[in-house]
Amino acid sequence: MTDRRTDAESFETLAMPMFASLFNFAHWLTHNREEAEDLVQETYLKALKGFVSFQQGTNFRAWMYRILRNTFLTSRSGLSVKMTVPLDREENVTGLPTDTPEAVLLVRADQQMVQDALERLPVHFREVILLCDIEEMSYQEIADIVGIPIGTVMSRLSRARKSIRELLAEKVRGVSK
Amino acid sequence: MTCDWVPKLDLYMDGELSAGELTEVETHLRSCPTCAAEALSRLQLKRMTQAAGHRFSPSPEFRQKIAQSVTVVRRPRWAWRWAAALAAAAAVVLMLVPASVWLQRSRSEQALAELADLHVSTLASANPVDVLSSDRHTVKPWFQGKLPFTFNLPELQTSPFRLIGGRLTYFQQSPGAQLLFEVGKHQISVFIFQNRAELSRLNSGSSLNRQLAFNTETWTKGGLWYFVLSDASALDVRALSELLKSADGS
Numbered sequence: 153m154t155d156r157r158t159d160a161e162s163f164e165t166l167a168m169p170m171f172a173s174l175f176n177f178a179h180w181l182t183h184n185r186e187e188a189e190d191l192v193q194e195t196y197l198k199a200l201k202g203f204v205s206f207q208q209g210t211n212f213r214a215w216m217y218r219i220l221r222n223t224f225l226t227s228r229s230g231l232s233v234k235m236t237v238p239l240d241r242e243e244n245v246t247g248l249p250t251d252t253p254e255a256v257l258l259v260r261a262d263q264q265m266v267q268d269a270l271e272r273l274p275v276h277f278r279e280v281i282l283l284c285d286i287e288e289m290s291y292q293e294i295a296d297i298v299g300i301p302i303g304t305v306m307s308r309l310s311r312a313r314k315s316i317r318e319l320l321a322e323k324v325r326g327v328s329k
Numbered sequence: 330m331t332c333d334w335v336p337k338l339d340l341y342m343d344g345e346l347s348a349g350e351l352t353e354v355e356t357h358l359r360s361c362p363t364c365a366a367e368a369l370s371r372l373q374l375k376r377m378t379q380a381a382g383h384r385f386s387p388s389p390e391f392r393q394k395i396a397q398s399v400t401v402v403r404r405p406r407w408a409w410r411w412a413a414a415l416a417a418a419a420a421v422v423l424m425l426v427p428a429s430v431w432l433q434r435s436r437s438e439q440a441l442a443e444l445a446d447l448h449v450s451t452l453a454s455a456n457p458v459d460v461l462s463s464d465r466h467t468v469k470p471w472f473q474g475k476l477p478f479t480f481n482l483p484e485l486q487t488s489p490f491r492l493i494g495g496r497l498t499y500f501q502q503s504p505g506a507q508l509l510f511e512v513g514k515h516q517i518s519v520f521i522f523q524n525r526a527e528l529s530r531l532n533s534g535s536s537l538n539r540q541l542a543f544n545t546e547t548w549t550k551g552g553l554w555y556f557v558l559s560d561a562s563a564l565d566v567r568a569l570s571e572l573l574k575s576a577d578g579s
Binding site for chain 1: 339340343344345371374375377378379380381382383384385386387391392394395396398399400474502503
């Protein structure tokens with residue numbers, strides 16, 4: 153009984169500080185507040201239940217994100233994502249070098265434009281960008297969460313960033329016309 | 330034109346290079362304008378994505394719902410001892426004082442002690458502030474895009490206070506601003522968060538002042554919750570608070 157209470161106490165201490173980040177990530181995945189709430193709630197319940205099997209000393213944050221992501225993939229909107237797994241070409245990790253005009257255009261992009269560009273990314277690219285740039289996770293952590301090799305993390309990141317640049321350049325040109 | 334080093338640039342800005350590779354890339358960046366421009370543009374995009382990505386906040390009701398679902402019913406250990414002592418001494422008193430008041434106070438003390446910890450650890454840090462400037466017109470805009478709110482800073486030229494800078498901070502899972510001021514040799518932290526019911530219930534309890542020898546002031550204004558804390562005199566803390574309260578957008 154005492155053990156169980158200690159478990160729950162340490163789960164709460166570990167899991168609640170990442171609540172806002174998990175919600176933000178869930179919302180980016182689902183595009184919808186209600187679905188994001190359902191997703192986060194289910195994640196916390198699953199994690200609390202499975203906390204006994206969680207190995208102390210391993211990466212708790214990555215574990216929580218993996219549960220959230222897996223839960224998402226089995227949800228209604230997640231199932232449609234599953235059908236569109238990208239063909240990863242790992243050799244393409246360099247990303248295209250930008251020509252200078254595009255770099256200049258980037259300066260004129262605003263936050264709303266970046267948010268729109270993120271929204272438009274296919275979810276497999278959006279999730280690695282979010283985990284890398286917003287959650288500041290290492291490639292290894294991302295590889296563990298998404299269940300792909302590090303090389304694939306790198307190629308998806310590179311392609312995601314390239315797409316964002318292109319979308320932004322398109323937007324900025326559109327506005328200035 | 331492209332350079333063979335371009336593939337390393339993502340690894341460089343994502344912090345994925347070993348110490349040896351990092352030195353190599355940095356040396357190369359100093360001599361290759363193509364890569365330097367490319368690295369800058371990529372870093373810029375990363376920062377923009379970072380700012381744009383922190384977009385959705387959970388509602389306080391939802392947070393409470395989840396917190397409750399993972400919280401075990403417990404009371405702090407000291408509460409048991411107190412309860413036992415009080416029960417032995419005067420059971421009547423215990424019946425008269427609602428338990429909720431005790432719990433509320435302990436929660437409030439815990440939260441304020443957490444802010445005192447933030448203040449002390451900031452002062453102990455080698456880089457106490459993320460934006461180092463005594464100019465309010467530099468410090469305030471630095472927070473733009475990093476916080477879901479904005480605030481005003483007072484004109485300090487005719488006052489004994491000096492703005493040192495600011496940093497992003499987190500308190501009870503919410504982002505906020507921590508501003509560092511100086512008066513004489515004393516440093517003063519000003520914390521600003523979006524006001525929530527839990528925050529406005531926190532009163533700068535005198536017990537914290539007594540225990541930690543800090544002077545504090547707190548108030549809410551325009552949907553924001555302010556908390557000022559320092560080892561400076563109570564008078565100074567109040568004076569700075571008054572300046573902050575009267576700050577307008579100019």
